[in-house]
Amino acid sequence: FEWEPPSEAEMKILEARRERSDKISKLMGDYLLKGYKMLGSVCETCDTILLEDKQAMKYCIACQELDTDTDKDDPVMSSSAARSLTEERQGVTQGSRTFPAASSTSGRRVVQQPSPLSIDPRLGLYEEGAKKAAKPASESLGVWPIPDYSSALDSLCEKIRWASEELKNSSSVEYSIQLCNLIKASADAMQSLKSSQS
C-alpha cells in the first residue's frame, strides 16, 4: 500500500467539507441557545446530528439551511445559475476567438480555438441546463405540442453516452460527480418517458 498525498482538488474538497462542518456547528450552537434540543439521531440524507424544537419537530441544519443556500448557486441544481454560467462561458469563448493566430503561413486568419484547459468542461453541462431553462414563453401558453418521446429518448441516450465518455476521461472529482448526477438524471428521465409512453 503506497500512500499518496491528496491532490489540490481533493484538498479543496476536504477544506470545503471542514468549512461546511464548522458552519453547521456554529448554527447548531445558535439553535441550542434558542432552546432546541440536540438529539442522538442523525439525518438520513446528510448524516448531520438532528435538532428538535419545542414542538418536537426534528430539524436538520444542513438540509434545511446550508444546502438550500448553496443549491441556488449550484448550476446542476438551479437553472438560473446554469444560465448565468453559460453566459459567462460565451463571453469567454468570444473573447478568445478575437485573438490573432500565433503563426499563419498561408496568410489566412486562423481562428484560435480555446484550449480545453482555459474553459471549464463542466460548462457544457451547464449549457444543457440553461437550454432547458430557456424555454420559449409560448410553450407555457396555449396549445401544448404532442410530445415526441422517441426523439427525447434518443437525446437522452446520446447524452448518457456522451457523459460516459466524458467520465472515462475526467480527472476532476467534482466534474465526475456532476457527470454521475447527469447520468442519473437522464436515466430517471428515460424511465419517466417510458412509463408515460406506456
Added chain:
Amino acid sequence: MDNNQGTELKLLDFSKSLQIARALESLVLRGFGPQGLQTLMCTSTGQVLVTNNGATIFNALHIGHPAGRLMVKAIDKMIQYTGDGSKTFIVMLSEILQQIDRKYTEKDRGKMIREVTHFTHNVFPVLQKQVLDHSRTSSLINDKKAFCDSFDGVLRSVISPHYSARVVENLVTTVTSSFNFDLPSDHFYEQVSIITRNLSQFVVKTVGPSVTDSTTLDSFIIQRDFALHLNLCPMEKVRFVILMCSIEEQVKQEDNESIYLSTNDSLRNFMLYQRKRVDKFAQMCVEQKINVVISSVGIPKYCLQVLASRNISVIHYLEEEDVEFLSQMCRKHVILEFPRVQFTEKEIFVASSCQRVIIGGKPCVQLTPCGEGLAPYTKTLILAAPTDSLCGQLYTVIHKAIKSVYLSLILSEGPSCSSATIPGGTSFELMCSHFLTTGRWCKSKTLVNEGVQMASILAGAFVGVARILHRNVTETTQNQTRDFLIKLSRVWKRDADMNSLHCLGFDRRGTLRDMDKEGVLEPIALKFHLVSCLMDLLCTLLKTDGIIGT
C-alpha cells in the same frame, strides 16, 4: 444492529464528536478571557440568564446526544473540584478533536488510545515537573506578603472575566478581608476549607445598587429575626442551646391519640402536661444561665411567653443547614430530644455577642461564637447586586474564585501552608506548548516515537487557547493572526534563548507581559486537573465508536 426497544446503534466517528464539541465551543468562545462577552439565554422555566460562565451555559442547554451529555457531564465533574476552567476545557477538547479528525482515520483509534495512555502516564508527569519548577510558591509563615499577593492574584484571575477592572479590585479586597491571615498555617488552611465547602452559610445575598456595595460583616449571620428579643447584658457572654426537636410533646398519629383527647378531662390533663414540660425547660435554662434558645422548629406562642417570663430570647425556624453548620463550627451538639434533667456541657454554646442587624432591609441576627475548640472563621460576606439573578451570578463567581484559591493551597508538614500558582493570561498554555513542541520531555531514545503525536496535538491545543484569548482581547483587524504568530514566536524565542520557560502571557489589551508582575495568577492544581480530565474524556470518546441515542 437493533436492540429490543427499536433504537439503532449509530456510529460515533471523529467528525460527530468534533461537531458537538465545536457547537458547545461556539457558545462560550466570545466569553473567554478578561474582555469576555456575556451570553443572554432563556431557560426552560422562562428565566432570562445573562452569564459567561461556561458550566452555567452548558447546563442550561438541552442535549440529548450521548456524546454531548458526556462532555457536559465531564465538565460538571471537573468544575465541582476546580470551580473554574469550563471554557478552557471545551476549547482544548475542540482543538484536539479537530486535529485528530484532520490527521487520522477511524482505523487509527487503537493507536490514538495508546498515544493518550502513554502521554498520561509518561509525558504528563514530566510536563508537570517542568511547570512546577517554574511556578511561584510562597509560604504563609515565611513570606506572608507574597502569599497574600498570590491569594489576591488567583481571585483576580477568576473574577476578572466577569466584571470590569474597578469592580474586580473591589471584590478581591472584599473577599480577601473575610479571611484571617494571622492564623497558624493549619488553622488558615482549615478556615479556607470550611469556607469553600460551606460558602452558602458564609454569604448573605442582598439587593443593592451596585456590586461594589458588597462588604463583610463580623461573625455569623442568621438570616432570621428574633422571635423574642430581650436585652442581653453586653458584659456577659451569651450562652445558648440549639434545638432540633420540639419542646412540647407531639401527638402520636399512629396511636390515634387524638381520639383519646376528645374528652375535656383528657385534653385538660394533656395541656397541663405540656405546660409542665415548657416550665421545666425554662427552669433548666435559668438554672444553667441560658440566655438564648435557637430552634430549627417553630415554638408556639404560649411557649414563647413562658420563656419571655424567664428573660430568654428565642430565634426559631432556622434552616437545618445553618444549625448543622453552627454545630460543626463550635464543635458542640444540638439537642435532638427533650433533655431529662439538664443540658450537658457539650450542648451549651457560647457567644460573645448576639444582636439584631438590618441587612438589605431584612432583620437578621449577628452571632459571634467564641470559646475553646472553635473552628477558624471570621466574617460573613454580604454580596450585593442590583437584582436577585445578578446576585446569584455574583455568588457563583465568588464561589469559583474561592474554590480556585483553595486549590492553590498546599498544606505540608510543619505544618506549613503555601500557595502554588502560575501566571495567568495563558502563560501556562504557552509554556506547555513550547515544552511539548521542542520535545524536551523526550529523553529516552526508546520512547522517541511514542507520545510524539499526542504531544504535538496537545501543543496545538494549548496554542489554540492562547490564540482565542488573544483574539478576544485585541481589536479585530486583518493582521490579528499575524500579530498572534509574531508574539508566539517571540515567547518561544525568548524561552529558547534563555533555555528555560518564562511566564509571558496576554494582558487585557493583548500585550505580552510577565503576568506574575501584573498580579494575575492561576492555581497550578487547577491546570493539571483540567489536562488530566481532558485526557480521560478523550480516551472515553476514542474508545466509543457507537451510540444508542434518543
